[in-house]
Every structure is written in C-alpha cells, then in structure tokens.
Amino acid sequence: MKAIGFKKSLPISEANSFIAFETEKPTPSGFDLLVKVQANSVNPVDFKIRQNAAKDEELETPKVIGWDAVGIVEAVGEKTSKFKVGDEVFYAGDLTRSGSNAEFQLVDERIVGKKPKNLSIAETAAMPLTSLTAYEALFDRIKINPEKDQGKSVLVLAGAGGVGSIAIQLAKKLGNLTVIATASREDSIQWCKDLGADYVVNHHNLKEELEKIGHSQVNYILDFVDLEGYWETAAEIIKPQGHIVSITGSSKPLNLDLLKAKSVTFSWELMYTRSMFNTEDIDRQHEILNHVADLLDNGTLKSTLSTTLNGFTVETLKEAHRLQESSKSIGKTVILF
Structure with a gap:
C-alpha cells in the first residue's frame, strides 16, 4: 500500500x-x-x-x-x-x-x-479530533450540566481554529452556555458568529474587550491557543469557583497559586489519553x-x-x-x- x-x-x-x-x-x-x-x-x-x-x-x-x-x-x-x-x-x-x-x-x-x-x-x-477534544473539555473535564449551568459564560480562546470552531457549537447548542470567542480578523470574527458565538472579542486587549460586553469575569475558559501567554490574564478573568481547561501546554511551570483564592479548577485535556x-x-x-x-x-x-x-x-x-x-x-x- x-x-x-x-x-x-x-x-x-x-x-x-x-x-x-x-x-x-x-x-x-x-x-x-x-x-x-x-x-x-x-x-x-x-x-x-x-x-x-x-x-x-x-x-x-x-x-x-x-x-x-x-x-x-x-x-x-x-x-x-x-x-x-x-x-x-x-x-x-x-x-x-x-x-x-x-x-x-x-x-x-x-x-x-x-x-x-x-x-x-x-x-x-x-x-473527529476536534469534536472529541471540545466534547471532552466541556463534558468530561468541566462536566457541564446543560440544565444546571444554563446561561453560564465560557470564553473560547482561538474561536476560529479547528477545536474552537466545534467548541463554540457544542457549548451553545449542547451546553446552553453564553459563548464568548476570541478572534481578530474580519473573516475569523464572522466565522465565530456564524457558528453561534454570542460575543466575539479581540484577544489583543482581552480584559478591556470583556468589560465592554459586560463579562469582565467568566465561569469557564477553554484555552486552545497559548496557555502560557494567557495564564495571568486567565487567572484574573476567571470567576471564583470557575474552571479552566487547556490543550496547549506550557514551556515553563505555571503559578497555580494564582487560582488558589478563587478555588478555581484547572484541567488538562488530551484527546489521546484514553487510547x-x-x-x-x-x-x-x-x-x-x-x-x-x-x-x-x-x-x-x-x-x-x-x-x-x-x-x-x-x-x-x-x-x-x-x-x-x-x-x-x-x-x-x-x-x-
């Protein structure tokens, strides 16, 4: 062959x-x-x-x-x-x-x-790969309950990427969540909106963008792009008792103490773990x-x-x-x- x-x-x-x-x-x-x-x-x-x-x-x-x-x-x-x-x-x-x-x-x-x-x-x-990753992140790691968690906010970092594109849909259609996606180009912003994102914000000034839409803090964060680069910002914008899930890894140790006061949960998601x-x-x-x-x-x-x-x-x-x-x-x- x-x-x-x-x-x-x-x-x-x-x-x-x-x-x-x-x-x-x-x-x-x-x-x-x-x-x-x-x-x-x-x-x-x-x-x-x-x-x-x-x-x-x-x-x-x-x-x-x-x-x-x-x-x-x-x-x-x-x-x-x-x-x-x-x-x-x-x-x-x-x-x-x-x-x-x-x-x-x-x-x-x-x-x-x-x-x-x-x-x-x-x-x-x-x-397949993106669906499994996004599904596991939402329903196996965070364990979203569509009834109990209805309306809670999720920030999807890199909304127009492969995983982000299906995560937006799953979070909205299956999770009943308020979906905020990050994108900066005109075509990627429209792509996220077409998939069902309630809000699309520019990742270059994330905190200010979230404040503009009335979501200065979010219940959940899905990192599909750069955990190391977003770590301190994520710790600031996550709500108390919130949950952060990442697929990207970090080249250096992350300061988990930043999450301690808020009792925030952090999870890795690797679609290959089960196999x-x-x-x-x-x-x-x-x-x-x-x-x-x-x-x-x-x-x-x-x-x-x-x-x-x-x-x-x-x-x-x-x-x-x-x-x-x-x-x-x-x-x-x-x-x-």
Missing part, C-alpha cells in the same frame, strides 16, 4: 519533508479494524510532531502521522463487535500508532464512530463520536470544513501543513484521497 511519511524533521519547504513509499498492508487482530482511508484532515499536532519527532537523527523507517480519518472497514479483528466489513466510519486514531497518511490504517474500534449519513466524506473528515493508556472508559470515545454523528445528521452541529485538497500526494500533504503552520487557517483543511 502507499503511505506518506518522513525520516527527518525538516521545514515543510524542504523536498524530503514528506516522502511517499510502499509498505505492507496491515492485518487486524483483537479490537482492531482495518480501514481503507478515503479522506483525512490535518491538525496542529501533525506539524508539531513532524517538526520534532526526528530532529536529532534520521529514522530508518518513515514515520507515518495523521490523526483524523474517514473510511470503509475492510477487515476486522477477532474481538470486534461494534463494526463489520463495509461500514463507513470516522475517528481520530491513536498517537502511539501509525497514522492516517496511508491507504489503509489499523484503529481500535472502541475509539471509532459511525460516519454521519448526511455529510460528505470531506465534511466528515474535518470533525494511549487504554483507560477503563476507552469506549467513551466511540460513544462521543456516535453522538456527534447524530448531532451532525440532525443539523444541531455543522461541519467545520473550510478547505478541501484533492489527491493523496506529497504535494497536497505539504500544502495542508503549510496552511496549518501559517496560523491563519480557519476551520479545518481536508485531503480527499
């Missing part, structure tokens, strides 16, 4: 930043599905791993990344029970395994969902993706697809990475195989 990977961490402009190669089609066992990949999408995790996984030495075998996919089940392992050959599926995969930049991929069925019936392949490919550690509730991702598929099919949620690239080639993959690295992309970029 054809796969595209890299042996050395190189700038995307370099000729060998990605290379195409032939490898053996894998065989499923246990809970695995063998999926014929029809499309995938690119996330920040893709280019971050490409930039760092082989910085010091060249790999003997190309590393295949990619953690969003839509495809058709071609074969199943002996322990599978959720899917059968011919089923259409979507998933975000497992950070510890070979990725979706290949014609075929093995994936544990417990982190796989049914493809939404009413969405195209490209529209579906945009959704990396084979947690007891690993099936939760199967349930979330099926729920998201239903919400997409009934129109509660809409796909965050913004750019479609045609053809599974080194050139299209490079272009997708260039778009991600520019930090100017809105929504999601999908590659149709």
